[in-house]
Amino acid sequence: MYNPLLLPEVREMLDSGDDAGLIEFCTALHPGVVAEVIEGLSNEDIWRVLSHCDVNSRVQIFTFFDLPKQEDLVTTTDRKRVSALLEEMAPDDRVDLLERLDPKHVDLLLPLIAQAERSDIRKLLSYPENSAGSIMTTEYASLPQEITVEESLRRLRRIAPDRETIYYVYVLDDQRHLHGFVSLRQLILAKPEAIVADIMDHDVISVNVSDDQEDVASMLGRYDLLAIPVVDDHNCLVGIITHDDVIDVIQEEATEDAHRAGAVEPLEDSYLSTPILTITWKRGIWLLFLFTVAQGISVVVDSYKEISEHVEWMGTFIALVIATGGNAGSQSAALVIRTLALGEAGPSDWLRIAAREAAMGLMFAVVLSTLGFFPAWGLQGWDAAIIVSATVAIMVMWGSMIGAMLPIVFKKIGMDPALISNPLVAAIVDFTGILVYYEFAQFWLTPVVETLPH
Amino acid sequence: MYNPLLLPEVREMLDSGDDAGLIEFCTALHPGVVAEVIEGLSNEDIWRVLSHCDVNSRVQIFTFFDLPKQEDLVTTTDRKRVSALLEEMAPDDRVDLLERLDPKHVDLLLPLIAQAERSDIRKLLSYPENSAGSIMTTEYASLPQEITVEESLRRLRRIAPDRETIYYVYVLDDQRHLHGFVSLRQLILAKPEAIVADIMDHDVISVNVSDDQEDVASMLGRYDLLAIPVVDDHNCLVGIITHDDVIDVIQEEATEDAHRAGAVEPLEDSYLSTPILTITWKRGIWLLFLFTVAQGISVVVDSYKEISEHVEWMGTFIALVIATGGNAGSQSAALVIRTLALGEAGPSDWLRIAAREAAMGLMFAVVLSTLGFFPAWGLQGWDAAIIVSATVAIMVMWGSMIGAMLPIVFKKIGMDPALISNPLVAAIVDFTGILVYYEFAQFWLTPVVETLPH
Structure with missing residues (x-):
């Protein structure tokens, strides 16, 4: 968030050395607004503006910068200024910043900080990430x-x-x-x-x-x-x-879950301030994994060569039979992951959830397999219609069930249910969907295939 | 959230008419905890417990029930009791409840409420849903x-x-x-x-x-x-x-976005307390839409009959070429939708975002098309390898770009970017992916197809 409205006036005051104006600017506005305005200045000018306010306001304004900006500011100025700032910062904000800095840099800063504050920092730094200890403040x-x-x-x-x-x-x-x-x-x-x-x-x-x-x-x-x-x-x-701080945690966790739902390892900073190679890596590992699953699907399809050679339309409906199961699975996963995250349901509710998904899966199966029957019949006749609608019916029920149950299993064994991303559910359902499609076709068409010339 | 720990004791106190014990239970614990415990009782017993505390605590405990439970409680008891409760409720909580009730029921209740409170209710009810007016309280x-x-x-x-x-x-x-x-x-x-x-x-x-x-x-x-x-x-x-109230709004919006990401029209209540037909409908409309898109894909594949007849392996790689583009698209959409929701970026940042997605798409294209080349070559030879890896390269770039740009376009024209669900991106990318795959194959294989007997 960056607010450029007052920036020209601040620049003007800096250029003309208008100290009274700068003091007024720093104290009359909410510190969060001051931070948004001066974010547009160079680091050096930001420190010049901050030198116009008392240490209390300086710390408050500084804390309103996002963490990458705070890191940038403290690593490009002298250590004495930084240590004076750190001494006055709220313990939780201070630790958030120090955790991001190079440990060597922290080792140079700590000796400049008063003893009492230093042991508070060491204590807070020792709590594991994402624990209550790591986000609490000791100033109660x-x-x-x-x-x-x-x-x-x-x-x-x-x-x-x-x-x-x-x-x-x-x-x-x-x-x-x-x-x-x-x-x-x-x-x-x-x-x-x-x-x-x-x-x-x-x-x-x-x-x-x-x-x-x-x-x-x-x-x-x-x-x-x-x-x-x-x-x-x-x-x-x-x-x-x-x-x-709780609002920050809630936003952070919602961001993590949203990223995971899209099969991205959660970013720590905002999309625009994360280096492009970091995002590429955090997407790449999932993309590669899902690509491998998709390659597996190709191998499976290839192994049914015999049937594909005789029944040319098998390829026509591949996307249809696998996408529908994957979509139903994404829906169930999205609903169940969110309801687990909000604490509205837990693993002990698995049977109720399974019953609901079975009921919904059945309704979707009836409607979609009926709707799938006629186009397939029109395009390729009876056999296609029966195989496609049977596969759609099975996959939509299977997708709903697996999408709902996998997050519950993950939660039960102590893993984050949000690891079940929509693409992951889709990949699992796709894989099983292909097997169902070809196996059912093989079963249904065996008399046909056997009478065809090899 | 339901806390059954103290329930047997409360039941015991109700059965033995231990008024002093019930008064103590209602006042010594946090009202939120009391609500969690007595949620396990029948509506009639809940009202009996609530009658043991002063009106202030009664209102506080009542407000900690979730809205479906509040609705259930007020529609199953006499109107005088309800109007007395409504008079004392915080204006914002009161309006949340009244908005859920049948208007006829509200019309019967309002005359029993004091004039001043009544006009406050009418005023707050008049603000549009999701506006600041609809969630504020007038008791400042x-x-x-x-x-x-x-x-x-x-x-x-x-x-x-x-x-x-x-x-x-x-x-x-x-x-x-x-x-x-x-x-x-x-x-x-x-x-x-x-x-x-x-x-x-x-x-x-x-x-x-x-x-x-x-x-x-x-x-x-x-x-x-x-x-x-x-x-x-x-x-x-x-x-x-x-x-x-802001924490509630943030959770509500995150839930909405999580549901949308999975292609579900957002539920208003929790997954387990929403009637099954409501969820079926909210999933069904999206599932049907995506099913129609998938049917369109079948029609497209069918229209390339000629090439499929001659090149039997085309079906083998359909899932691979479309899933990969769809996955890259889901990732971009998840990242961009979340960054827009947090206000970290806006439509004016579209060029920066497009540049980042182009760079990432290119990297994914190089890696995945290389990895896709060799298995396809091993399974089906040169032609397959070239067509599959070219399509994967194009689709992964196209998927990244469309997944990132569609939410920005939606935001720009005033629609909710979260409407771009992961399955929707996948469906769009699948559809274009099939076209690219067959068109490229037709272009590359034309000499082959033409020399084959019809």
Whole structure:
């Protein structure tokens, strides 16, 4: 996203050294808007603009650049400037950036960062990718149980500037065990002399630090929370994940699934900012795999040479019989993968899903094999009509079933159901479809073939 | 999502008439958890449990049921109970439910609802589906410009119970024009005697009531907001949309796109709660369309009868030449549709995208046509090898290009790019692929065909 509207004015202010104008520009607009505008400048000019605002706004504006841009900016300026920025960044944003940098570059930067921040970075970097730990921030607001509401508000005022949010506050003991939760709304509405322990919610919805980010996102979404606390195995609070990070996770996971549905290994950055050789590779491996399956189909067709030689129209309906099964399979896979991703159904629902697919497959089989019968009859006569419509009927039922069941099997054995892409289902169904088509033809036509001269 | 863990205990409490236990159950747990547990009860028992909590908790728990369940609950109990519930529901949730009900049923309910709420309902119902107006709530917190921070906090305390959020507060004049924005965090940190107009942000990011919900969601996500204000054409505040509703919109849009990618007309409810005939219809229309395209392919193949009669191996490679182009097309479509949905690229980027697809298509063409050459040569000799590898090369480039450009064209003319499903791309590419295959074969083999006896 890039917003060129104000760019000429910013350039003008830079050229004329209008410091007051630049300060005003950096502070009056939302930091996300500032980032969109100055994205059009050279890296050097971006740093010049950023030098006009206080460190807080600078960090905020910087965080609104996408990660490839952030990486580009920090690798083309001096390390002191970068370390000052990193020290002030939110822990989760900082780790996202450091994970992208060359480890050698990180090793040069870390010594310039204050000790406390450094160990926070090391800790967060140690959590596995896509875990709750890898997306959480350690800058949460917490309170002890026994203080009053009035004292709580005083403490929140003091810590607010460094906290990602003060709207959700977690109630901890000395060992940081999570005992309760209180919202700022509850605090504001409570009597000043009330005790936190008496007004807090005891049933806190939390996630474990090793939980998958997708499960965290669906939990925050399901309960309409602003943030969700992350605890370790001893129920000690180690971080929080806020709604804005969850939105990013949801978009990321939806992008991954959309790419997989098209048989592309998911890209990490946007389509336009990913190097072309990376995309070629991430498509190429799947394309090659599917090409090999298609070659296998050719070999199968070739092995039925005898029948093809006698029955010239066999080739005419190949595309029809395999595409229809593949399409029904794509549909089932798309529906079931999405319903699994949203947590609306799980592997234990397999029988219900199978029953639905069987019913739908049967309806499609009746309609499509009838519709396929007459054109085949018109083009090539009775034998063709019977073979084509029988194959279509079988394939559409088989495609629906396999497209629905494969994602469930993958989920059950702990793999990502989204690996069942539409082209993969189509390839599997195509392969079996060809076998069904020729075997049925061989069965039906055997008397014909045998009476024909060799 | 349905949580059967506590269900036996709830049943036990219902059977033994343990009112105190039920009251405790309704209030101690998160309302979302309560909803998950009692979803396993009969409608009558659900209402019995709900009658044990105060109206506020009742509404909250009820709102956590999914919409088909809410509909089921309100159409199987008496209207007085329903109207009391509707009066207290958040305006956006209420409208979501009413939109699903039979209009006759709504007409019977509305007279039982207080006048003020009724006109709010009529207003919200009037906004077009998928617009900002249709998902906003009218229960926002606002303040005038000239009061002090101390007075603001006092007022917020008073209105908090009825407001969806008090963390974001909008600053309005007497005509409700939107002048500024102040967060509760800013108010808490400001001096009590400061004036709201002096501490508020003047650059408020807002959306118009007629904006598409997808654009609203991407804007809230982009700027990491908790809520976004909705204004009319005169910049008067008419509602807000909060982060939790945006998460729902993002999931809904991702589901729509996933269904479309598999050539299914998007389902409105979950896969398992949609009636089987509805899904059959939503799949059937696409399946039928694609079946017709596949029939067209059969007609085309049939029209090249002459060449098929002389060159028996033509059928052997049909699946290979068409599937490969279709797969490359599916990949491009998946990548481009997603990048358009995220707003990372727009129709104006078409040339850059076309250049990338041309480069990738060329690389795939070189590799796959080489890999296709040798098996075809081994199976059927030189002619087959040349025709197959030339067709694969052309189709993989053509597939990549058409898969990338069609969504852009759709976006440009104001249609949903996601209408370009993977099977649709595959069907289009299949159709052209067959033409290329036979035309090229005819061109290459003409001398052969002509020397063969008719």
